[in-house]
Amino acid sequence: MRSKTRLGHPSLVTRHWFSMAEKTLVILISGRGSNMEALLDARLPARVAAVISNNPQAKGLATAQQRGIATAVVDHHAFPDRAAFDAALAAEIDRHRPDLVALAGFMRVLTEPFIERYRGRLMNIHPSLLPAFPGLDTHRRALAAGARVHGCTVHFVTPAVDSGPIILQASVPVPPGDTEERLAARVLVEEHRIYPLAVRWFVEGKLKLEDGRVVIDEACRQPDAVIPLRGRP
């Protein structure tokens, strides 16, 4: 039944329409795609318009297709340099006009023009507590350094690799005798928890990058909103 309020106050209807406008997400992957799956499983209030990979063999492509998500491959081998690859990747992304581009195990270094193009709407998950251990082999390096605590970071992407304003982090203990495999698995559980949460805040309009700093709604900072992240084994 149509409510009188909706018929009688079109301005309210309009405001409601805008605030509820569905956000569009593009996810970039290079391999397994478990973080991509975590984003898909999270039932975010957003439409995942496409999953794009630089690697035609990426396992995550099949997973996305099985879930009815459009996929595309922009194979970096087909381009003479990073600039040409990034331009082709941007063209593929822009077809979908995304509000957010989520790097989910995307293993290419991106050029500055690409990163600037998506400033404030390009997010990454990195398997360490940044700024410790940027780059590759983070779990092995954390063990070699004798780190007692390790973890993962969601951040907005800026031109320096694995740098950029930090949105969320989750930590795991590193017990004596830990192995790279066990540590990676423990961190991955946390990745799958914090990445969907950060993306949810973004698409719900509770998180933004402003003057190079992360701004998160006060409500997301309440202890109740954070404790469940860290409290589970």
Ligand code: GRF
């Ligand atoms: C994750 O640990 C991610 O943080 C890192 O690469 C791994 C990719 O895993 N950048 P998946 O493809 O999301 O399963």
